[in-house]
Amino acid sequence: MDSGAIRRRLALGAAVLAASGALALTATGTAQASTAGGCAGREVRTLPFRTGVTHVYKHDGYVCAVTVARHSGPAQTMFVSVQARGNRAVADKGRYRHHAGPVTVHAGHRCVWIKGSVGRSSVDSGWILC
Helix, strand or coil: CCHHHHHHHHHHHHHHHHHHHHHHHHHHHHHHHHHHCCCCCEEEEEEEECCEEEEEEEECCEEEEEEEECCCCCCEEEEEEEEECCCCCEEEEEEECCEEEEEEEECCCCCEEEEEEECCEEEEEEEECC
């Protein structure tokens, strides 16, 4: 085998390896987004209401929330907010088909107030995770 054939085979092997690595990273990111809605950490609260549910996650002092519609379909008004005690709320509001958020704040060991809504139905946690 000449040196040109060896180089072509090495280049092909490197290309296949790079493509498989990119595919693995894409698949892992998709799985993370679908299970936690983009939030890191463990789920600490589930706040159900008539038209949806707001999931709350905590990791290393950060609190994250996502509001998910019970039935996806045409875009509808959705909202999620997280407020650490002593700070302003961080929110995501818009017309979405499936979910609003994720919204993340650094809470440390402070209480947080979570709100979520889908259409005209909503949930309001009061101060939690104190």
